[in-house]
Amino acid sequence: MTSSFVSATTLDEALSALEQGARPVAGGTDLVVGARQGKAPLPDSIVAIHRLDDLRFMGQSDGWFALGTLVTHAEVAADPFVRERLTALADASAIVGSRATRLHGTVGGNVMNASPAMEIGGPLIVFDAVAVLRIVFHPGSLDRTEISSRQVPVTDLLTGPGTTDARPEELLTEVAIPLPADGTGSCYARLEYRRQMEIAVVGASAAVALRDGAVESARVAITALAPTIRLVPEAEAALVGSDGGAGAVEAAAGAAAAAAQPISDVRASAEYRTAMAKVVARRVIGAAIARARGETVEVPASSSLFGTGGGA
C-alpha cells in the first residue's frame, strides 16, 4: 500500500524524492497494471514525474536523436524522422500494448521496466542507444544539492528480467541514439497471435547499413528469447561483407535462433520459440535490408511480415 505520493514539478524535486526512497511513475501502464495483477505491490512511496515537461522532448542535435523519458509510444510512432531513419523504433512503438497504452506509456517507463519482451528495447539496442541517468548528490555538505549524470548503453542497462544497472536513486531522463549512417534500414517485428493487446512471444530487431550493394555494418537483437533483450554478434558477422542476399540472411537468422535461450511458459514452449526465432529473425533482417535498399515495408512491420494485417 502506498503511503506517500508526490507529484514532482522539477527534476530536483523528483530526484530528491528518489533519494528518499520513492519509486518513479510516469504513464503508470506497467507499475499499476503489475500491482493489479499481483506481480508486485505498489511501492510504499511514489513520485510522479509526468509533470516534468522538460523531459518530454524528441529531436536531433549534434549527431544524436534524443528521446526524453516522458515521450509516449504514440508520439514516437508518429514522428516522421523516427519512421524514416529509425524505422525499427517506429515498428516497435506502434504496437506496444493497446492504443491506450501507447498514449500513456512512456519511453522511460518501458525501458526501466526491463521486460525481456518489451517492444522498444531491441530497436534501441540495435541503434546503439545510450541511456542518460541522473541522480542528486551533495558536494561537501547535505545542504548543497547538485545533479550528476552518467550514460550507459541500453544493452548494458538491461541486466535481467525486470532488473537494470540503474541505482534506485537514479532517474532515466533521456535515451539518445547516434544518427545511423546513410543507407541504413532497420526493422522490428514480433510474432503475434492477435492484432491488438499483444505481447511479444518472439521478437527480433535488425539495423543494416548498405554501401555499394554490400552490408557494411549490421546489428541484430532478439526479444523474449533470453533473460534480457540481447545482441547476436554471430548474426551480425554472417551479414557484414555479404550482399545481403537470401543465403546471408538465412545464416544470420540461424545464428539468432542459436543464440536464443527461451523459456517455456503460458505463451509458448521453448521448442516453438526457438523455431520461431529463426523465422522472425529471417523476416526482420530481410525487411531491414529491403528498407536499406529503399523498398517499402509498411510500419508496423509485424502486420506486414506476419500476415496479421488482414486482407485475403
Place this chain on the structure above:
Amino acid sequence: MEPSAFSILYQDTEAAPFDAGSSGSQTTMNNGRAVVAAAHEVREKLLDLAAERLEVAREDLELADGQVRVAGAPSKAVEIAELAGSGEQLLGKGSGPVPEAPPCDAQGCLGRLGMESFLEPQVFTHAVRVKVDRETGVVRVLHVAAAHDSGVILNRLGADGQVFGGIVMGIGQALFETSQLDEDGRQRNPHLLDYKLVTASDAPRIDVDWVETPAQNGGPRGSKGVGEPPTVPTPGAIGNAIARAVGARVNELPMTPERVWVAMQTNGR
C-alpha cells in the same frame, strides 16, 4: 403501436417472477411467450375499460393505431395512452402455453426448465476462409458466412447481433481461449493478458443469412432460439479450413499457432 411507444422496466428480481435465466437459447423463446400472454391480459382489460368508456359492446371493439375503437367506425375511439392514465391498473401476467413436449422427469436435477427450446432445434451452417502462416502456424480468420434457421426472426438487428457475437466467441474458442492449469490445479493465465480474447481488430467480415421456417411448436410467432448456435459450428469450420489449407488437422482447442505448427511438422504438406 410502434416499439418506440413502449419502455421496459427492469424490475428487482425480488419482485419479478422467476424464469430459467438468459441461457440455453431460450430467453426470447420463454420470455416472448410470457410477454404475449401478459399482453393478452392487458388487452382484455383495455377492452373492458374502453367498452365502458365508449358505451359500446366489447365484442364490437378492436385495438389499432394506439387506440381502442369501434370496428367499422374508427372515429369512435379512445387512446390507449388515455386508458393507461385513467388510474386503472393495467397489469398482465402469464407464461404462455407450454409447447407440447414428450414426457420428461421433472424431478431430476434439470427439471423441465428449457426443455421446450429443444423441441424446435435450430439448424445452421458456417463457412469460413482462413489464412495460415505456414512457418509460424498463426491463423487469421478472414471471412465467416453463416446461414441460420431460427424460425421466424422477431428482431433482425438483435438476431444478427447474436450471430456476430457468437461467431467472434467461436473464433476465440477456436484459436485463443483456454484456461491453463498447473500441476496443482492453479490457473496459470488468470488475467486477460494471457487468457486471450478476440479483439475487435481480429473480427473478420461476417455475412449472415436467415432461413425463416416458421416453427410450429416453438417460441412466439413461429420463432426459435438463436443465442448459442453461432458459437457451435465456428471452431469446427475453422478447424476444417486449417486442415484444408495446410493438410494437417489440429485435434485440440484452441488451435494455437504452436499447435498448428506442430500439426504441420507432423502431417502438413
